[in-house]
Amino acid sequence: MRTPVNDYLEEVRETCIAEGDQGAVADYIPELARVDPDRFAVALCTIDGTVYSVGDDEHRFTIQSLSKPFVYALALADRGLDKVLEHVGVEPSGDAFNEISLEDSGRPRNPMINIGAITTHGLAGPEDATPEQSMARIVQGLSGFAGRTLEVDEAVFESERQTADRNMSLAYMARAQGMLEDDPRDAVDGYTRQCSLIVDVRDLAVMAMTLAGGGRNPITDEQVVPPWVCRQVLSVMATCGMYDAAGDWMSSVGIPAKSGVSGGVLGSLPGQIGIGAFSPRLDAFGNSVRAVRACERLSNDMGLHLMQVPEVASHVLYDVVAPDDQGDGTREVKLQGTMHFAAAEVALRELEGVPEDDAPVVLDLSRVSSANRVGRRMLLEGVRRLKLDGHEVRVEDPNTVLDD
The missing domain is CATH 3.40.710.10 (DD-peptidase/beta-lactamase superfamily)
Incomplete structure (x- = not known):
């Protein structure tokens, strides 16, 4: 991607x-x-x-x-x-x-x-x-x-x-x-x-x-x-x-x-x-x-205006599960914290490193507390591009942070 x-x-x-x-x-x-x-x-x-x-x-x-x-x-x-x-x-x-x-x-x-x-x-x-x-x-x-x-x-x-x-x-x-x-x-x-x-x-x-x-x-x-x-x-x-x-x-x-x-x-x-x-x-x-x-x-x-109330930022990536750990070729990317532009950009680069093959990808957002409009759009665009690359993508989003 x-x-x-x-x-x-x-x-x-x-x-x-x-x-x-x-x-x-x-x-x-x-x-x-x-x-x-x-x-x-x-x-x-x-x-x-x-x-x-x-x-x-x-x-x-x-x-x-x-x-x-x-x-x-x-x-x-x-x-x-x-x-x-x-x-x-x-x-x-x-x-x-x-x-x-x-x-x-x-x-x-x-x-x-x-x-x-x-x-x-x-x-x-x-x-x-x-x-x-x-x-x-x-x-x-x-x-x-x-x-x-x-x-x-x-x-x-x-x-x-x-x-x-x-x-x-x-x-x-x-x-x-x-x-x-x-x-x-x-x-x-x-x-x-x-x-x-x-x-x-x-x-x-x-x-x-x-x-x-x-x-x-x-x-x-x-x-x-x-x-x-x-x-x-x-x-x-x-x-x-x-x-x-x-x-x-x-x-x-x-x-x-x-x-x-x-x-x-x-x-x-x-x-x-x-x-x-x-x-x-x-x-x-x-x-x-x-x-x-x-x-x-x-x-x-x-949403970069200095006077706009910011989300509290935290670390973005806490784990990437390689294919061999899953046994079925699945790659899992786990995120945490608040998704604004700076955080989502790091996440997109992590997704960019997923090889262009047909292996399934799991995007785990269970530790993402919230996402602003920009972070949400960027993550959804990353999912869309992974699918265009031929991946089956499953998003685990128990906190519904990608919902409008």
């Missing part, structure tokens, strides 16, 4: 394409103005590091503002919460990403807008870090989140550097307010280089899942930052990550998220899933039109 998750993602992608091609690429950066506006990819990363992706998932692009939550995480891990809060606040600005948005104290309102991100850049690394050491720490740290070594796109870096006048003015403003420790030119160069790191949509999903998993990369098992850092970062992403569209995003999608002007969007749902989406056409807020559509669809279809 082949798990249906990729088929579903392809359906989401095709639906988003069919809704039209609104938006425009970020043409104020010369290198970004030359990108193919029709590229589109979606990826999911699960709690155990399984990555699903469709579309232009191997196409690489610069991370841009998607780097902000991860550099904020590094600054928190390196300097501590109190030190970072001395320089950058956590309040939503309600302003565009490149506005001069300061509190009365002169502190940038949050680390997700440019003036806050430029300030945060210099807080990565130890107290006495040089600009080069801060940048090295950022490359190392973001590579840890992605699970592979990231590199800078030098052409995009130079292109952005030549058009960084506004960011330079923001840096001087932060310096004048006593919030920026670095020389403004070094801060803007470092921030621009940070934004020029190259990723693909699968990287975004893994990075998002690392945040959602308490700082542990699900593929490498590296603890990139402490769990408390992830809680802080996700909280700020939830209220500030989508700029002046953050309120609409949180009410309609309900997943802590961040966007970037290259066309990427990532969503990080604590304990469940990391989402990456990419399409270069942007709306008036600087968010990818298609990527936002895809995240809306995923949230609505899979």
Whole structure:
């Protein structure tokens, strides 16, 4: 049996394409103005590091503002919460990403807008870090989140550097307010280089899942930052990550998220899933039109809204009975706990391992306490596909969790 998750993602992608091609690429950066506006990819990363992706998932692009939550995480891990809060606040600005948005104290309102991100850049690394050491720490740290070594796109870096006048003015403003420790030119160069790191949509999903998993990369098992850092970062992403569209995003999608002007969007749902989406056409807020559509669809279809009351999760698989144990070739898969998307996805992968022969399959749900709409649909689809593969399937469901 082949798990249906990729088929579903392809359906989401095709639906988003069919809704039209609104938006425009970020043409104020010369290198970004030359990108193919029709590229589109979606990826999911699960709690155990399984990555699903469709579309232009191997196409690489610069991370841009998607780097902000991860550099904020590094600054928190390196300097501590109190030190970072001395320089950058956590309040939503309600302003565009490149506005001069300061509190009365002169502190940038949050680390997700440019003036806050430029300030945060210099807080990565130890107290006495040089600009080069801060940048090295950022490359190392973001590579840890992605699970592979990231590199800078030098052409995009130079292109952005030549058009960084506004960011330079923001840096001087932060310096004048006593919030920026670095020389403004070094801060803007470092921030621009940070934004020029190259990723693909699968990287975004893994990075998002690392945040959602308490700082542990699900593929490498590296603890990139402490769990408390992830809680802080996700909280700020939830209220500030989508700029002046953050309120609409949180009410309609309900997943802590961040966007970037290259066309990427990532969503990080604590304990469940990391989402990456990419399409270069942007709306008036600087968010990818298609990527936002895809995240809306995923949230609505899979019940991923943060404010939706969750089922209590527990372990999924507790036993698989091999054919020889039954004596008649029957394979038995026993599940337990609560079936939501994350749990049902693991169960589907267990069913995916059933060989394509005509041996009977027993799906034992006697220890499954409940299933939400998504978990129920996924398990029923798994049963349907097993039958299409030629298996006789018997479902033991004494708690009627698969009934509507």
